[in-house]
Amino acid sequence: MATMKFMCDAERCIECNGCVTACKNANEVEWGIQRRRVVTLNDGEPSEVSISVACMHCDDAPCIAVCPTETLFQRDDGIVLHDKDLCIGCGYCLYACPFGAPQFPKENAFGERGKMDKCTFCAGGPAETAEEEYQKYGANRIAEGKLPLCAEMCSTKALLAGDAQEVADIFRQRVVQRGHEDGGWSGNPRADADSLAYDATQQG
Amino acid sequence: MRTTTPWWALWRLPLLMLALVVSLGFAQFALAQADPEREAATAVPAVDADIWRQIESGETGPNYRSSRFGSDYNLINTVGETWRQLRERWVSPFGVIAVVGMIVLIALFYLLVGRKKLDEPRTGRKLLRWPLMVRSLHWTVATLFILLALTGLNLAYGKAVFRPVFGDGFWAAMMSGTKLIHNYLGPLFGILLVIMLLRLLADNIPRKHDLAWFAKGGGLVGKGVHPDAGFANGGEKLWYWLLATAGIAVIVSGLVMDFPNFGQARDTMIWANIIHAVGAFGLTAVALGHIYIGTLGTEGSFEGMASGYVDETWAKEHHNLWYEEVKDQAVSEEQLEANRTSSQGDEPAPRSG
Numbered sequence: 197m198a199t200m201k202f203m204c205d206a207e208r209c210i211e212c213n214g215c216v217t218a219c220k221n222a223n224e225v226e227w228g229i230q231r232r233r234v235v236t237l238n239d240g241e242p243s244e245v246s247i248s249v250a251c252m253h254c255d256d257a258p259c260i261a262v263c264p265t266e267t268l269f270q271r272d273d274g275i276v277l278h279d280k281d282l283c284i285g286c287g288y289c290l291y292a293c294p295f296g297a298p299q300f301p302k303e304n305a306f307g308e309r310g311k312m313d314k315c316t317f318c319a320g321g322p323a324e325t326a327e328e329e330y331q332k333y334g335a336n337r338i339a340e341g342k343l344p345l346c347a348e349m350c351s352t353k354a355l356l357a358g359d360a361q362e363v364a365d366i367f368r369q370r371v372v373q374r375g376h377e378d379g380g381w382s383g384n385p386r387a388d389a390d391s392l393a394y395d396a397t398q399q400g
Numbered sequence: 401m402r403t404t405t406p407w408w409a410l411w412r413l414p415l416l417m418l419a420l421v422v423s424l425g426f427a428q429f430a431l432a433q434a435d436p437e438r439e440a441a442t443a444v445p446a447v448d449a450d451i452w453r454q455i456e457s458g459e460t461g462p463n464y465r466s467s468r469f470g471s472d473y474n475l476i477n478t479v480g481e482t483w484r485q486l487r488e489r490w491v492s493p494f495g496v497i498a499v500v501g502m503i504v505l506i507a508l509f510y511l512l513v514g515r516k517k518l519d520e521p522r523t524g525r526k527l528l529r530w531p532l533m534v535r536s537l538h539w540t541v542a543t544l545f546i547l548l549a550l551t552g553l554n555l556a557y558g559k560a561v562f563r564p565v566f567g568d569g570f571w572a573a574m575m576s577g578t579k580l581i582h583n584y585l586g587p588l589f590g591i592l593l594v595i596m597l598l599r600l601l602a603d604n605i606p607r608k609h610d611l612a613w614f615a616k617g618g619g620l621v622g623k624g625v626h627p628d629a630g631f632a633n634g635g636e637k638l639w640y641w642l643l644a645t646a647g648i649a650v651i652v653s654g655l656v657m658d659f660p661n662f663g664q665a666r667d668t669m670i671w672a673n674i675i676h677a678v679g680a681f682g683l684t685a686v687a688l689g690h691i692y693i694g695t696l697g698t699e700g701s702f703e704g705m706a707s708g709y710v711d712e713t714w715a716k717e718h719h720n721l722w723y724e725e726v727k728d729q730a731v732s733e734e735q736l737e738a739n740r741t742s743s744q745g746d747e748p749a750p751r752s753g
Contacts, residue, residue, distance in 0.1 A: 237464060238464075
């Protein structure tokens with residue numbers, strides 16, 4: 197069985213937020229919730245780098261470990277889903293998540309959390325009918341044989357989604373093309389000079 | 401210009417090989433030395449080790465942007481994993497050990513030592529120990545404490561116990577109710593506990609004779625062992641000050657998590673959760689001891705908190721210093737009954753301590 201993963205190629209991400217918009221649209225995500233975000237480090241500096249983040253569907257997911265109601269669970273293909281009927285809005289998944297993925301609608305007084313919402317890898321969630329599933333969790337594109345819309349719509353193909361092996365193969369090939377000598381995250385200055393985020397003003 | 405090598409020059413070949421082998425060892429070192437300054441000046445550092453260090457430190461900095469509205473979450477929440485490990489490896493096991501261990505200890509103590517009975521027969525004359533106000537506060541706080549402890553334990557361990565037993569439908573409703581009770585009654589408990597602590601403060605100032613009380617183990621074991629005690633004995637004062645410290649810490653950390661609308665950071669709530677859990681498990685364990693001593697453990701104690709009055713003998717044995725102060729205020733049971741019927745629940749007798 198395939199293991200589904202996201203991978204964002206930070207050297208390609210141009211911070212267009214197309215993935216954020218695509219996700220919001222595909223899943224009709226509720227007001228105030230944004231399942232995907234784009235983080236930019238060193239904005240405006242030569243070393244600026246952006247990366248798109250949502251639920252990373254961890255193998256040993258901290259959210260599943262700490263949830264007191266077993267709202268969160270992992271499918272056989274590695275996708276981490278949540279059952280909104282069980283969620284009590286305690287926020288533990290948010291405490292534990294490395295990526296800030298779980299979010300809560302602030303429906304009641306004093307910021308009391310509603311039912312948690314997070315990226316489903318466009319795989320819906322547990323529900324009786326397809327309508328209920330769409331209303332609670334958004335699209336189930338995986339069931340239709342499609343990949344998450346954020347990755348499908350990524351203009352620079354920075355965001356990759358799919359079987360971990362294939363994603364890794366694509367990325368590995370990119371690394372080879374770019375000529376990084378020590379791998380994708382190398383600190384090799386010569387490789388960085390060839391990076392897409394290259395800064396003409398700095399050329400000596 | 402081209403030269404030919406004479407055959408006798410071949411003796412140099414092994415030397416050349418040796419030099420090659422030795423220099424290979426330094427090759428990497430030599431590469432790293434290749435004009436790094438010039439490369440650093442011309443190259444744009446992309447995602448390098450420094451960036452990863454920056455991400456791992458959780459630092460956001462002035463040029464950090466997250467496109468999510470109203471969110472200042474850093475890229476990787478490093479504290480989250482620390483919290484998970486602390487919770488799963490230390491806090492959760494500690495809670496089980498503390499609560500279950502205390503139940504086992506109490507059961508063993510009861511079986512081995514048994515109930516602390518009054519040494520002398522009752523005189524039948526009563527002293528007012530807990531006025532109506534204190535009793536109301538005590539039982540309200542006690543009820544809330546038990547509800548909060550049960551719901552808290554359910555939040556911590558319920559998934560291992562009740563989901564397989566009841567099935568999803570009931571489990572979902574049970575957990576929603578649990579969280580509502582815990583989150584809504586928590587602040588009420590906090591307010592009432594503070595009022596009760598203030599009301600009982602004067603009785604719980606530590607005194608020198610409390611040390612002697614602890615040295616004698618509170619007279620818990622052995623017939624006729626009754627160390628000096630005022631209105632509150634050393635054990636009661638310890639429980640008081642545990643509630644005044646750990647109890648307040650549990651309340652404050654609970655409020656930090658209960659009202660996430662004041663902009664407190666995720667990290668703050670994470671540490672609040674650890675303090676809350678450790679403090680609450682500890683207090684629950686000690687509360688079990690308090691409940692045991694107040695009911696099964698000591699003859700004559702429970703009636704004090706139930707009716708407000710204690711027997712003279714009980715007062716003399718357990719709170720001798722207090723008894724000396726108030727012994728002239730003792731009333732007979734008949735008198736008490738008459739007072740009750742004439743003025744419903746009105747208790748004029750003064751209390752000192």
